Amino acid sequence: MKNDHILDEYYRSCPFPKPKDTKPKKKQNGFKDKPNRICWYTGQPGAERHEIFGGPNRQTSIEHGFQVDVCPQIHARLHANADNWSRIENLKWRMYYQNAYEQRLMELGMERKEARKAWMAMIGRNYLP
Numbered sequence: 001m002k003n004d005h006i007l008d009e010y011y012r013s014c015p016f017p018k019p020k021d022t023k024p025k026k027k028q029n030g031f032k033d034k035p036n037r038i039c040w041y042t043g044q045p046g047a048e049r050h051e052i053f054g055g056p057n058r059q060t061s062i063e064h065g066f067q068v069d070v071c072p073q074i075h076a077r078l079h080a081n082a083d084n085w086s087r088i089e090n091l092k093w094r095m096y097y098q099n100a101y102e103q104r105l106m107e108l109g110m111e112r113k114e115a116r117k118a119w120m121a122m123i124g125r126n127y128l129p
Contacts, residue, residue: 026059039071048075052093057123066097094127102128 037047047069051061061067070078077086098119105115120126 028062037069039074040068041074042071044071047071050075050078052090052097053123054079060122064097064101068093091127098123098127 034048035046037049038045039047048071049067050070051058052066052068053061077083078090081087081090102112102115102119105118106112110118116126
């Protein structure tokens, strides 16, 4: 760590300074408060955060709080999405968060169509009828 400061000073004094890293750091849920998290389904402590929209929308899920705390067994089941229960639960959570997001935008004065467009621009898929 001490050497990082020395290198920063060195690079600033170079004729062609090293460019700064402009790529934003990815958000992470971390494990700092994991022992205090309670599973939504079982009530067990030590729950993990499940991002409702994964893949390319994972960072969006973290940023907007589209997450639910679940125990490791249910988390694995939701990720596998292999049985009817997990498919239904994943769809319920997606519908819930889309509805909540659109309602929040409408409370701020947006029309329903505008709120839906904003959702589609952010997530790229409609889960509501």
